[in-house]
Amino acid sequence: MIWAIEALFHVEIDQSGGTFGSKFSCFFATCIAAPLIETCLFQKIPYDAFARRKWQNNWLVVCAAFVFGLGHAYNVAYIIITTIKGVVLIYAYITWKGIRVDKFWMVAFIHAFNNIFFFLLQLIFE
Numbered sequence: 001m002i003w004a005i006e007a008l009f010h011v012e013i014d015q016s017g018g019t020f021g022s023k024f025s026c027f028f029a030t031c032i033a034a035p036l037i038e039t040c041l042f043q044k045i046p047y048d049a050f051a052r053r054k055w056q057n058n059w060l061v062v063c064a065a066f067v068f069g070l071g072h073a074y075n076v077a078y079i080i081i082t083t084i085k086g087v088v089l090i091y092a093y094i095t096w097k098g099i100r101v102d103k104f105w106m107v108a109f110i111h112a113f114n115n116i117f118f119f120l121l122q123l124i125f126e
Helices: 002-009 020-053 057-070 076-095 103-124
Strands: none
Touching: 020 057, 020 076, 020 103, 057 076, 076 103
């Protein structure tokens, strides 16, 4: 996903840590850009495609979560963890009935909050 964010926003993301600029670019990529892009790719688009075909939500949850996990293919453990997170995100997308906040923005916020939490943990334990 990092390469897609670099291409879309014309930035170079240094994940090695160290400087403020690299930490800020990493924060922007993982906590702002990625949740927006991934909510569109892994929740909105699959939901819209499945809803048009009137498929059961169980297949939507399994397929969208698995693709979400594969989109984070750093290693097998991470794929498994992000697939589980993908289940939560697509389920939230399916079930959110908010009037004031659209389901896209709610799921993007949940995703961003998750990423911010782990980003801060990483900073603390560096």
